[in-house]
Amino acid sequence: MAIDAAELRRVLGQFATGVTVVTTRHEGVPQGMTANSFTSVSLDPPLVLFCADKRARSGMLVAAAGCFAINVLAEEQRHLSDLFAGKGTDEQRRALLDEIGQEAVTGAPLLPGTLGWLDCRLDRAIDAGDHVVFFGEVVAAGASGPAAPLLYFRGGYRRLDPV
Secondary structure, eight states: OOOOHHHHHHHHTTSOEEOEEEEEEETTEEEEEEEOOEEEEEETTEEEEEEEETTOHHHHHHHHHTEEEEEEOBGGGHHHHHIIIIISOHHHHHHHHHHHOOBOTTSOBOOTTOSEEEEEEEEEEEEETTEEEEEEEEEEEEEOOSOOBOEEETTEEEOOOOO
8 A cells, every 4th residue: 555645745744854955057057956855975985965856957957967066055045945946937046046156166056155065076866756866976065154054844944943
């Protein structure tokens, strides 16, 4: 007996995650998508992964580009999460990435003001149901100051209580 998809989504929503924007540059055009399915895999070699829905055009362009950057969003960057989750147009997303002007070693765009970023060369992609799991070898990384993270829990954005 298969589990009900709505129940699975509800249960998975009990796991709090950080929010990232995955960026790449394919044929000179910057692309980006919001992803909370991100994790570290290995320190030696330095590997991370993220999962992208096969319907996400930006995610699928990572395979063609061969590189990507993980931009870890700070609490005040919810607008970026929303924009790259599809609440804006392709033109708005591309214009923002072009305007930023920061590029990682691989050429993937970097968002300013993030908690940190990881620049990755695509190591492999694995088909996994309705998603693709992208593994990247980290070639450069950077972290910023002590801002709070943007969190997602039970279908919405959340805040950490001040310590």
